[in-house]
Amino acid sequence: MRDVLRLGFILFAICAVAAGALAFVNDITEERIAAQAAMKLEQALESVVPGAEEFRDETDRVLALKAAVSDGGRPEFPLINRVYVGYDNGEMVGTAFACTPSGYGGPIDAVVGVSRDGVVTGLTVVKHTETPGLGANITSRDFQMRFVGLRAGIPVKVTKDGGQVEAITGATISSRAVASAVDQALRLFELVTREGVW
């Protein structure tokens, strides 16, 4: 009995020291990591909506428009996190949708750019934990260009699911995740345009 207590205490002490050290490291790095994430998002937005000089976060307006849940009780656009509208000299040039689909190794942070007439202008992956060499190829330009030019109105799917986008060899799940994000971005774009938010 005393032995159990002794072992428990030692394990507790080691865990406590580890937790303290982690809290300390988190404290000194948190701000810098957040600043870098904001900078990366800015770059991502600029790369997917070419020509935009300024972005405004219009998520709240879009959220006010769409019903939070569909008839089935599931969230309507679960993958879309934020919606940014890009302007050039006060004129709207396109919309960027920040999405988080689930890949093979965890959530994928992607940004999809859609032009005013509903064509995908760009796609970029901000953060992911896919398998290096397979799913990680979703960051390659070659793969991302497969989505550029797709139009709203046609569901976006990988060829294995009867769609138009060729998946990465050996990484169907990662490819499918990105395709579902683009699909939801285009569908939300259609809804927003139909309702005349901008």
Add this chain to the structure above:
Amino acid sequence: MSFRSELTKGLVRENPTFRILLGMCPTMATSLAISNGIGMGIAATFVLVGSNVIVSMLRNVIPSRIRIPCYIVVIASFVTMVDLIMAAFVPKLHEVLGIFIPLIVVNCIILARAEAFASKNGVLYSLADGIGMGLGFTLALTGLSAIRELLGTGTLLAVPDFGFPGFRIFDRSLAAVMVILPPGGFITLGLLIGLLNSLTRRKKKAAQT
């Protein structure tokens, strides 16, 4: 036992990938392109050295009955700290090596060296063991990935994170995609282990006669 022999044993003699067959999961997953192999190797070496030194320092404090959970706490904390510090201070490097970090946690080479070596030896030897094993892992991954990248995609030294397409050796249509999928990985690894074994056997025979 000398510092130098501890440092070099991981390269060939006790190579973690080809001889001890440890860490097969990250080996199969990351040996698809030379750049991935080197990236995973460097990240793993860094964590291996750190965890070996810490475990060796704590070897007299940790009771043997609860050593495994203790090692796991030490390794997981160390990996998380490396991840956070890299993300905050060297974001460019983190972007390239960051995807390997979750794979390091499940890399059993780290736990195996803590258990088999660092928990029984001094800090200096554990440091040498960590560096040697890490370099051996890097070397094995680089060799394996060079073969797989060449046969599987027809290129060499492609670095997709930097947008560098690599040197094309032959056309993509001639490449055997199976080599970059897991079955091809195991076949390549098996052939390399066989080659290494037959080379050392021949050497031993030559030494005997």
